Amino acid sequence: MAGYLKAHGVRNRKVLVADSFEGLPKPEPQYPIDATSKFHEQDFLRVSLPEVQGNFKKYDLLDDSVVFLKGWFKDTLPTAPTEKIAIARLDGDMYSSTMDALNNLYPKVSVGGYVIIDDYSIGYCAAAVHDFRAAHNITDPLVIIDHTGVY
Template identity: 35%
Template sequence: MKISEFSVRVLSPTFLTSGICNVIANSWHGIVPSEYSRRFRIVRPYTMMSNARLRALHDATARVIAAGVPGVLVECGTAKGGSAAMMALVVHECRSDKRIWVFDCFEGMPPPTENDPDRDLAANYVGDCLGTFEEVSALFAELGVSDRMRMVKGLFQETLPPSSTGDIALLHIDGDWYDSVMSCLTSLYDRVPPGGIIQLDDYGYWQGARKAVNDFFKLRGEPVPALKRIDHSGRQFTKAPRSLQQTPG
């Protein structure tokens, strides 16, 4: 089969809605590596995520689409919008009807608090990772994905609780500080159905982000899920059925 013929078959509506698409998603690295590379080149100027974390987010998007996990995609902390754009490109090219919610203050990183063990160091990064609402909106428009995006401006503590996302198939948390990550988990974790994927950008880097995750599950009386290591900083896990989330015994 010629490559061009293969591409036509892969992009056909019949193929994309079949179970075979799931096989493709699970074998993404070996079958269509060029697709990630092409999308990476598009979004690279607009993200500071490592290649490994961006690839993990890319593949997680494909997996929840192929598996039919109900719900939207949510990114908490988008900076210049590159990682959200990556998710949107996958959604668009998989011909999925999923929408992407993007939460950010669009004013750079807020100050850490006393809940962050490495507060003195973290304070040096206040205002970093700045992408304005207008800049990110313009990126989505340039890529032709604006109709899939819902942008919400403000601090997570104020915008997440009243948000009407419904179910969340993929939750990407890039909040850096304790209070931000805790707000994301407190407000959104229960909206992720079994089979949904949660990616934590800063678990292995910022002490506050790691402490927030550990404290969140401790307060729920549940063990921290088995976190898949993406790289030195990123972690990812798939939400288990509720019966498997409780502490044994």
Template identity: 30%
Template sequence: MSQDKPTTDVPQGETQGHRTRQDADYWERVTGTVEDHGHSLKHVLSLWPSYVRRQHLTRFLAHYELFKMALDLPGCFVEIGVYRGSSFLTWHKLMETFCATDRRRKVFGFDHFQGLTDFNAKDGAMDPRDGKMPGGFETSDVRGEILELIDVHNQDNLIPGVARSHLVEGDVKESLPRFLEENPGLRISLLHLDADLYEPTRAALEHLFPLVVNGGVVVFDEYGLIPWQGESAAADEYFDRIGYKPKWRRFAWSTQPQGYFIKD
């Protein structure tokens, strides 16, 4: 491995379980255990239940529950806001596990790696404590890593060389219309919206919600969270405009995602 590649960890404020002394103690002890025993990354990932923290496990389990709701439906998975690929590659792994021979069922992700850029008055005040600021959650410095991980996963498919996951780069207000023009047959069984802000969320709904099949799962990572009022406003305004009333749900045992519903 090249020594000049960045070794940037995810910023502490951008994930769960980093804000208290207990959180810090957990990571210090686990890191110390791995280092003291000379464990390799392969060892840690192969035995990941021994090392993963419960807060991160609940998010994975929530995604699994959502996946099961969409498993028997026609259509692909679409994620808006890939960030570092955790959810995106979870969908990939689950689809490759449960639909391994269905090569036409894909996972499409949309991101521009620039973080939060398209603020609207409806997004409300900035809040740097939650990363709510221009450039918050930017991943341009690890773009190569994300693309490499997607390629690694696609090469590890049951049928290597047939890509399961595709990342579409660019501003969704521009990339989505272009993508849909090139792929008019797209139908969606699970739509995951994690753009945080009003403008990209509204654009995604305008273009993609009509393509979600009846019974499809629509997921919002920040719906109803006070710092992310723009995402909620975009959803409420769009559904009011089309006369649709989502029956909102959430998992009481997981903080992510904050809301989802089944399209009827």
């Protein structure tokens, strides 16, 4: 996304990158659907902030248009420094993570904006999407992208 904006000379938008940079959270009792999740044990899902920043730097994309929000979504997203979102791309795998992101970001998505859900093939994530849509009477189409993603 940062590369696209730079290539097209778009300077009036920011890319917010929210992640714990410490992997996924343990299942919380508040979200029983996540009870069987073992994602928090997966080391390959723990990628540090310096490593991610280093990857942006490799492509000369580490500037103040990219804002890193380090921490759990439930702590960082309620105060995410943006009023309007064009594209929210969610990739949190779990029910809790997807729900925290939808609750905090969906209300800021502009009319005509998009929400991309990378992990719809994961049952925890799909359940959060369905529950959120039902709770808010959202009837916009859920469009399949590939074997796992929808928007």
